[in-house]
Amino acid sequence: MIAEAGLAALWLAATMALLQLALGALAVGRGQKSLAPAIAPVALTQAALCSLAFACLIVAFMRSDMSVLLVAANSHSAKPMIYKIAGTWGNHEGSMLLWVTILGLAGATIALFENKLRADTKLATLAAQAAIALGFYAFLLFASNPFTRITGVAEGAGLNPLLQDPGLAFHPPTLYAGYVGMSAAFSFAVGALITRDVGPAFARAMRPWVLGAWILLTIGITAGSYWAYYTLGWGGWWFWDPVENASLMPWLAATALLHSVTVLATRDGLRAWTIMLSVLAFSMSMVGTFLVRSGILTSVHSFAVDPQRGLFLLGLLAIYISGALALFAIRVGTVTEGNRFDLFSREAALVINNLILTVILVIVLAGTLYPLILEAANGSKISVGAPYFNSVAGPLAVGMMVLLAAGPLLRWRSDRPVAVIDRLAPALFAGAIALLLLAAFGGSIGVLPFLGLVAAAILGVASLAPLWKRDLRRTPLFTWGMVIAHFGCALSVAGMASDSAFTTENMVSLAANETRPIGPFQVTLSGVREKQGPNYQILEAVLTVRKGESAPFEMTPQLHAFSQPQMTTNQAAIETYWNGQLYITLGEDFSGDKFLLRMWWKPFVTLIWIGGVLIALGGALALLGRVRRDLWGKPWPWSRVGAGARA
Secondary structure (H helix, E strand, O other), rough: HHHHHHHHHHHHHHHHHHHHHHHHHHHHOOOHHHHHHHHHHHHHHHHHHHHHHHHHHHHHHOOOOOOOOOHHHHOOOOOHHHHHHOOOOOOOOHHHHHHHHHHHHHHHHHHHHHHOOOOOHHHHHHHHHHHHHHHHHHHHHHHHOOOOOOOOOOOOOOOOOOOOOOOOOOOHHHHHHHHHHHHHHHHHHHHHHHOOOOOOOHHHHHHHHHHHHHHHHHHHHHHHHHHHHHHOOOOOOOOOOOHHHHHHHHHHHHHHHHHHHHHHHOOOOOOHHHHHHHHHHHHHHHHHHHHHHOOHHHHHHHOOOOHHHHHHHHHHHHHHHHHHHHHHHHHHHOOOEEEOOOOOOOHHHHHHHHHHHHHHHHHHHHHHHHHHHHHHHHHHOOOOOOHHHHHHHHHHHHHHHHHHHHHHOOOOOOOOOHHHHHHHHHHHHHHHHHHHHHHHHHHOOOOOHEEEEEEHHHHHHHHOOHHOOHHHHHHHHHHHHHHHHHHHHHHHHHHHHHHHOEEEEEEEEEEOOOEEEEOEEEOOOEEEEEEOOOOOEEEEEEEEEEOOOOOOOEEEEEEEEEOEEEEEEOOOOOEEEEEEEEEEEEEEEEEEEEEEEEEEEEOOHHHHHHHHHHHHHHHHHHHHHHHHHHHOOOOOOOOOOOOHHHO
């Protein structure tokens, strides 16, 4: 009865969404204000019902109920419990149910806690949120029912082995929560357009949602990058894979939106920019969902193979975006740009920053969709890889890092170039030192890594400038957040450039007791052994590694052979140092007593993920500071908001 209960809860949740939309439309569109008090209880009921439906699906997976088609197709009774639970969202239908559940919870949160919006704008926002949810309910109930029953199946097909990893158990929900946060920002924008309420109050209400979604996307992308690095065994951290791009594009749009909504909230500027970026960020979230779940992509990250259902998602995307753009066109006369600013000002720097982010987004989108469009047009199969993305988007990203260094040092409204150069002097000096060191000792590292390292040095020093000459105990949390996030960007860029410039690789075929060098290490194959995993066989190479005169240590790269479904995965052995990682994988091809090993020494590669964590941490501090001030109207207990701290 669990599946039937889940399906019934899903139908009732869809009914509540329809009621929520109707109540909002009548209250705002027809002026029937007496209906307004009913919307919040309906939103809460909808959230409870879709949460119940998702809980029922989790229980079906935990019980290995093979009479449910989705469980039989994506689980196995021998799997560890954590992967039975993760299997709930490791497939097409379950991930869509998770999507709509988070959407329902977001709507309930807006109904309960959002008090900064004008009453009619809040009603319109909840109605827009219900309209989005209805599309996904229709998708689940008519095209992707997660509770379909079957008979005669005693055992399941198992979960894709690539998904049987703790990183992938938590990576998709994090990204989905970020996507849904963008849907909330979209609903805020639609609500404000409907009621002609695009101004600072609307922006202050939307900003925590944008910031929260951006934090979750940052965490999801960072975790996904490290998962690919240590699980796929290819030695890289970013492949420009279409599914990787699908999560990067919403992040780029959300980053631009985050800066734009801050200007609108604090300076009453960039109104049209904020609305358009809200639409763009949600569009990219929908495009990402479509690409990953449509089955039109061939990717190590894509686990859905049904283009027909992908067309349903594409139809939803077209309806939502065309509707929002039509509404924007109708209301464009009421969305003015707000307060003016000079070309040399912090607002102007943010606009240029947003333009660069948007251009990079278009480059990534074009490179991702072009092979699909070409195949649909004439059947040609091509792939667009790293050389295109690095050569086109890389220089723009380097330029954006320099702009990111200067932007926070500019004054609002208007500034003087000489004064800004004076404030930037320490950062420019750091960049000059980095340039001289690289020219003297860097060797032939390539132009882009060279520029990236110089830009990282400039940004790293400039990002700390907002703290100079300040009482750090009285510095607001959101200023700390900006500083830490920008410093994290500098670290990530330094890690990416270092990995491109200084990585060394050695692919060797070794018999027992043979030794090969990699970087500053000597690696000896001591032997190979077989072991039993929870639901797979392990082939493990035992390596003895020496670095100079230090004591030897052991590394054990593995191959995992799954029987259900049949697949072999690679588990890299990684040794971390302060200045890099030694990374070794065991190849699947071996003959006689020779085993294939791929070895990398990757200087400062860990800065990529340390920077990602700092970016997310900076966002979390900014969110905490903003929420506290919005709720209680005062800064953190030990701090005092200064006149220049409202950036």
